[in-house]
Amino acid sequence: MMQVEPSPTLATDALDLSYGTRRVIASLGVSLPSGQVTAIVGPNGCGKSTLLSGLARLHKPDKGAVLLSGEDIQRLPGRELARKLALLPQEAVAPEGLTVSELIRFGRQPHQGWLRQWSAEDQQVVEHALHAAGLEALAERPLEALSGGQRQRAWIAMTIAQQTPLLLLDEPTSALDLGHQIEVFELVRHLASQGRTVVMVLHDLASACRYADYLIALNDGQIVAQGAPAAIVTPALVRALYQVDCTLITDPDTGSPLLANVRRACS
Amino acid sequence: MPEHRPQAVTAPSGYWHIAWRSPWGNACSVLVERRALVVSTGLCVALLCACVLYLSLGSMALPVSAVLPALFGRGEMISVFTVQELRLPRLVAACLTGAAFALAGVLMQTLARNRLATPGIIGIDNGATAFAVASVVGLGVSLAPPAMALAGAATAAALTFGLVAGGGTQGYRFIVAGIGVGAVFGAVTQLMLARVAIDTANAAYPWTVGSLNARPGGAVALLAAGLVMGMIAAWMVARPLSLMRFKDATAYGLGINVKARRFQVLMLSVVLTALAVAVAGPVGMVGLIGPEIARSLSSSRQVPLVASTLAGALVMVLADLAGRTLLAPIEIPVGIVTAVIGGPWLLWILMRPQRSHA
Numbered sequence: 001m002m003q004v005e006p007s008p009t010l011a012t013d014a015l016d017l018s019y020g021t022r023r024v025i026a027s028l029g030v031s032l033p034s035g036q037v038t039a040i041v042g043p044n045g046c047g048k049s050t051l052l053s054g055l056a057r058l059h060k061p062d063k064g065a066v067l068l069s070g071e072d073i074q075r076l077p078g079r080e081l082a083r084k085l086a087l088l089p090q091e092a093v094a095p096e097g098l099t100v101s102e103l104i105r106f107g108r109q110p111h112q113g114w115l116r117q118w119s120a121e122d123q124q125v126v127e128h129a130l131h132a133a134g135l136e137a138l139a140e141r142p143l144e145a146l147s148g149g150q151r152q153r154a155w156i157a158m159t160i161a162q163q164t165p166l167l168l169l170d171e172p173t174s175a176l177d178l179g180h181q182i183e184v185f186e187l188v189r190h191l192a193s194q195g196r197t198v199v200m201v202l203h204d205l206a207s208a209c210r211y212a213d214y215l216i217a218l219n220d221g222q223i224v225a226q227g228a229p230a231a232i233v234t235p236a237l238v239r240a241l242y243q244v245d246c247t248l249i250t251d252p253d254t255g256s257p258l259l260a261n262v263r264r265a266c267s
Numbered sequence: 268m269p270e271h272r273p274q275a276v277t278a279p280s281g282y283w284h285i286a287w288r289s290p291w292g293n294a295c296s297v298l299v300e301r302r303a304l305v306v307s308t309g310l311c312v313a314l315l316c317a318c319v320l321y322l323s324l325g326s327m328a329l330p331v332s333a334v335l336p337a338l339f340g341r342g343e344m345i346s347v348f349t350v351q352e353l354r355l356p357r358l359v360a361a362c363l364t365g366a367a368f369a370l371a372g373v374l375m376q377t378l379a380r381n382r383l384a385t386p387g388i389i390g391i392d393n394g395a396t397a398f399a400v401a402s403v404v405g406l407g408v409s410l411a412p413p414a415m416a417l418a419g420a421a422t423a424a425a426l427t428f429g430l431v432a433g434g435g436t437q438g439y440r441f442i443v444a445g446i447g448v449g450a451v452f453g454a455v456t457q458l459m460l461a462r463v464a465i466d467t468a469n470a471a472y473p474w475t476v477g478s479l480n481a482r483p484g485g486a487v488a489l490l491a492a493g494l495v496m497g498m499i500a501a502w503m504v505a506r507p508l509s510l511m512r513f514k515d516a517t518a519y520g521l522g523i524n525v526k527a528r529r530f531q532v533l534m535l536s537v538v539l540t541a542l543a544v545a546v547a548g549p550v551g552m553v554g555l556i557g558p559e560i561a562r563s564l565s566s567s568r569q570v571p572l573v574a575s576t577l578a579g580a581l582v583m584v585l586a587d588l589a590g591r592t593l594l595a596p597i598e599i600p601v602g603i604v605t606a607v608i609g610g611p612w613l614l615w616i617l618m619r620p621q622r623s624h625a
Contacts, residue, residue: 058516082522089516097567105279109510110522115295118284120276140280162521 007034007165007197008084010055014064017047017054024050025221027064032214037188037198039212041205043241047221048201049090049170055199056087056168068166082110085166086159090174094143100154101139104129107161125161133157133187149180156187167191169200173207185211205242209233209256217241233257239265281566303574306564310577317584318362322354324592360482360546361587361601362580363490367543368550369557369579370494370501370572374536376558377508377570378529379442382617385554386540389445392549393452394423395541396474399548400456403471404463412474413486413545420541423448477550477602479587486545493542500535501572504528509569552605552613556582559616582609 010032017025024047032038032055040048053059055066057073065072073081086107094103107129108122130136133153143151152172159167169188173181189211192198202208208215209229217225217232219241225232230250238246238259246262278284278298286296322334329337329346336342337350375384386392398419399412430444456475460468473480501508507528510518515525540554557579558571564578565571583601586608590599 053516056516056520058519078519078524079522082520085520087516087520089514089520092514092517095512095567101279102568106510106513106521109506112506114506115289115293115297117298118276118278118282118286118296119294123276123279159520 007195008069009034009067010085010166010197010199011067012055012064013067015051015054015061015066016063017050017059018062019050023062023221025054028221028223029064030216030223030226032197032199034197035192035195036213037192037200037211038214038216039200039202039208040216040218041202041208041241042218044203046218046241048218051218052087052168052170052199052201056085057081058087079110082162082164084164085168086162086164087168088155088159088170088172090170092155096144097142099140099142100135100146100157101126101130103143103154104157104161107158110162125163129157129160132160132190147180148176149183152176152180152184153187156184156191160191165196167196167198169198171201171203174203181207205233205238206259209258210251210254229256238262281568300566300568302566303569303571306561306571307573307577309564310561310574310581314362314577314581314584317581317588318358321358321361321584321588322350324588325349325354326595356482356484356487357479357587358584359491360479360487361583363487363494364479364543364547364550365553365557365580365583366576367490367494367497367539367579368553369561369582370497370576371536371539371543372554372579373558373561373570373572373575374501374508374532374539375554377512378532378536380512382559382562383555385551386536387449387549387551387554388442389427389537390423390447390449390452391420391537391540392544392551393449393456394419394421394426395544396549397452397456397459398422399474400459400471403474404459404467411483412481413483416474416548417486417541417545419452420537420544423452424537424541473600474548476600477548477605478600479547480598480600482546486542490542490546493538497535497539498572498576500531504532504535505570505572508532508572512570548602550583550602550605552602552609553579553582553586555613556605556609559613563616 012028012030015025015028016023028051040051042048050059054061057066060074065074068076068084104126108125112122130139133156135150135154135157138146138150143154146154156172172188173184176184185207188198188200212229215226215229215232216223217237224240225237233248235246235248238244243265244262245265247260249258249260251258276284276286281301283299283301284296285299286294289295319331319334322338323329323331327349329349333342333346334350337346338355340347340351372385375386376382395416396419398415402412402415426448427441427445430448431440460471507523510521510523511525511528518525558575560578560582561571561574565574582605586604587601589608590601590604593599
């Protein structure tokens with residue numbers, strides 16, 4: 001089984017991110033645990049997708065920095081960053097007619113060049129990515145012919161082919177039904193078990209509790225709580241984030257917190 | 268990678284894999300897409316046939332067997348004169364303008380992620396027309412129309428870029444600014460044509476529809492040089508370009524400097540269009556038809572740059588041939604032929620059922 005190199009650390013230092021004049025993330029400092037799955041959760045508009053864009057250098061900070069192994073990512077060349085950190089944006093779209101293996105091959109881009117277009121390593125990594133995502137049988141199918149879950153796994157396979165120790169996913173399950181969501185989450189857990197650091201934005205707190213090792217709860221651009229789900233998720237936190245009341249119970253099989261009897265908070 | 272497990276490389280399906288070792292010991296490898304090679308070869312052959320037909324047909328028809336000797340100065344003097352002096356320069360202009368319009372078109376369509384985009388949407392064609400018409404109707408300018416067309420294209424592009432200064436070259440702002448600039452230049456052209464004597468307006472007419480009648484030598488030479496450099500530049504950005512068909516975030520995540528690349532490709536498209544407009548006037552339709560033919564023949568693995576360029580030249584040659592011969596001795600400007608034949612044909616391409624990928 002293919003192992004990735006030991007994860008570099010990803011952290012932010014007094015990070016400010018804005019859209020125009022609107023400050024979305026203010027003076028945020030966080031360190032993402034290496035080799036684990038971190039979920040960024042919070043209400044709509046709290047800045048979680050913006051934070052992920054900032055971590056991937058899609059969004060230039062006003063102040064502060066994103067640090068990859070202690071180095072400001074603004075100073076890294078694009079290709080070097082793309083060999084360390086892969087990003088799956090929300091609702092990714094591909095050119096019409098592209099097949100699964102063609103999509104995955106694009107993930108090799110940061111490792112290739114004009115006179116290095118295809119090597120034994122490329123081939124091996126693409127085959128591994130197909131295998132890891134369980135898509136071998138569908139390799140030559142066009143993406144349009146796949147189910148939502150299969151298509152999302154193909155996109156994740158493209159980021160696997162990028163062979164990065166860090167993987168950022170923006171709402172990887174947002175348009176999927178329950179079965180397809182589980183397919184994707186189990187693939188994410190599998191990738192983390194090989195030593196990758198995974199950071200994903202999730203709008204569903206229940207899935208975050210079940211599949212993440214570490215939660216970062218964001219509200220209004222500020223971190224309101226961070227830590228293991230079982231340690232930080234409380235009815236008070238749920239109420240602060242989403243204005244709902246709930247009863248918390250512990251999943252008898254996994255030990256992760258479960259939200260029950262969720263209802264609008266009576267103020 | 269475990270060193271002890273060497274694995275033979277097989278090319279991905281649909282490709283030839285060529286690997287060698289450089290004199291410095293580096294392993295080199297390139298992938299050649301089979302379909303792209305077949306399509307380009309086919310288009311090359313079709314273009315050559317069209318060129319021979321173009322040289323042979325006309326008010327004085329020559330047998331195909333006489334065309335090649337005449338091209339090299341053999342045979343009857345009148346055939347040699349017809350081929351070398353009358354038809355060949357026009358054929359060269361047709362090939363070059365068609366290729367440049369189509370290459371500029373496929374670049375713009377890839378940037379805009381819209382198969383109906385052409386450099387015309389940012390006002391280049393109208394700017395070139397307005398300046399060329401101004402030169403013909405004699406608004407106190409001493410430059411020849413082609414030079415003015417080039418200046419007009421540059422002015423329109425600069426205005427569009429200037430109006431969205433800081434807003435980037437992406438999205439609606441840019442297109443809206445371009446449409447606005449184009450509309451202003453279009454109105455100026457109409458105003459000038461309405462205010463001059465009918466004979467002068469007639470003289471300016473080819474510049475409003477696109478024609479290969481004038482073919483100024485300097486502009487053709489400039490276009491030839493620009494096209495060669497443009498093709499090399501396009502070939503160099505081919506790999507990032509195929510990733511820019513994805514969302515910006517995806518391309519960026521794969522290490523592409525999207526902003527810089529977009530600007531480079533846009534400038535390339537603008538320059539190619541400006542040089543072509545200076546020779547033939549606004550024949551923007553070729554920028555849609557050429558790439559559309561190329562896409563319908565090619566796979567979606569990469570952006571069909573070579574096939575689009577060849578298809579554009581082919582379309583332009585055939586359209587001008589039709590314009591010269593269909594209603595002879597009356598000559599139809601090539602811009603009208605591409606619009607009359609190309610328009611409905613393009614509609615059919617866009618509305619026919621999608622090809623299946625199963």
